Amino acid sequence: MSRLLTSQGFRVRAVGSGREGVEVASDDSVAVVLADVALPDMTGEALIRAIISTSPGTICIAMTDDGSAESAASLLDCGARDYFEKPITDWGRFNRAIHQQLEVWKRGKELQDLRDQVQEMTRNKEEHALIDLKGNSAAIQQVLAEIRIVGPLPVPVLIRGESGTGKELVAEALHNSCTPDGPFVPVNCAAIPHDLFESELFGHEKGAFTSAEHRIGLCESAAGGTLFLDEVGEMPLELQAKLLRVLEQRRYRRVGADGHLPLEARVIAATNTDLEEAIRAKKFRDDLYFRLSSQEIWVPPLRERREDIKQLVYHFVDKYNQAFSRSIQRVHPDALRCLEEHDWVHNNVRELDREIQRALARCTQQEELTPDLLFTTRRHLGAASDPGQTPDVFEGLLDLPYKQAIKMGRDRIARWYLTHFLDRAGWNRTVAAEATQMERTNLLRLIRELGIKSDSED
DSSP, X not given: OHHHHHHTTOOOOOOSXXXXXXXXXXXXXXXXXXXXSBOSSSBHHHHHHHHHHHOTTOEEEEEESOOOHHHHHHHHHTTOSEEEESSOOOHHHHHHHHHHHHHHHHHHHHHHHHHHHHXXXXXXXXXXXXXXXXXXXXXXXXXXXXXXXXXXXXXXXEEEOOTTSOHHHHHHHHHHHHOTTSOEEEEETTTSOGGGHHHHHHEEOTTSSTTXXXXXXXXXXXXXXXXXXXXXXXXXXXXXXXXXXXXXXTEXXXXXXXXXXXXXXXXXEEXXXXXXXXHHTTSSOHHXXXXXXSXXXXXXXXXXXXXXXXXXXXXXXXXXXXXXXXXXXXXXXHHHHHHHHSOOOSSHHHHHHHHHHHHHHHOSSOSEEOGGGSSHHHHHTTTTSOTTSOOGGGTTGGGSOHHHHHHHHHHHHHHHHHHHHHHHTTTOHHHHHHHHTOOHHHHHHHHHHHTOOOGGGO
């Protein structure tokens, strides 16, 4: 048998026992096993089961002295793809069977390789989202562990934590763990006007209201993926009731439509609101809370994971080096100490991101991030000055009526703020817009409306 198959171009390994056969077949490159059922150390059925258990992709063909239907059924039930009665006389059929099963193995191998590639891409996408949650502290590692456990489960998750802690990054990691190929649709519940909430979330039919055209809602856009309800704690009570009904029934209706559509998205919500207090104050429905919080993940504030600040700082330095074409290579120890000792009571990681962004927007030639580049906004607002002294930007406002003082003060602060970043950017409007996280068109409009000019334009 070995000589025959070798002469036809096959690579053949002949063994004399079942145990040795199982060991050889464990090699992923073995395509077909020709298994004699009369081996000295195990039955044919046991051999075939052992080979398939060890190497599921390997194809087994049995060779037996017993050509009865009962024996054939037993071998096929054990996982053999074909069998031949000894002595083999129909070599044409035998050769065809070998080649046919070899092609089956090749197609199976290609399919498994494709599955492995897809799984690897999924893992990479999930781990990429987890990598965005920078830090090695016990607090953030706990969050990552919970994401890995809860992420693959198609259940609602409520993400809680202060503003700027990275709740949306957690939501994206959860999404990539469960439905990486589906859409991730974020919804800022606090930003949608009350009268447009149903239309935005559920869509509407043509003619549902004046000038209305057919529109797909966010629930429908998220089908096969994740609907992320950010700032869900800010949702008005009457809208909470509508959302609760959709979550309970797993269906919704477009405004102006007669029938319902199924909710085919996983729902993840996030809030920085104390929901227990909101429930006691009758500002949030307890039934909606329990519907959203099948699983909860708490994201720690930055001040509770200060050991992560150094890693985050270098991450943001690298980010804005690329965005602003800067060449910061080092962070001065005093600058790092300043950041590590800051209170971070507002906006957490988002505030750190903004501070590094502002610093790199201002340092055009430096290779080191120094302390003088940090927290300049607070210094200019007079944070370090005499508490009883009125900063220049507010001078004279106390002599004006309230509405006029507020309007003038707002314009002065906006003018001072934008002039500061324009000056740091060498009056490059694009760089200044990036530093302030504004659209360039909005910056140009404010420059015009506030009459902001550079010294060269005066």
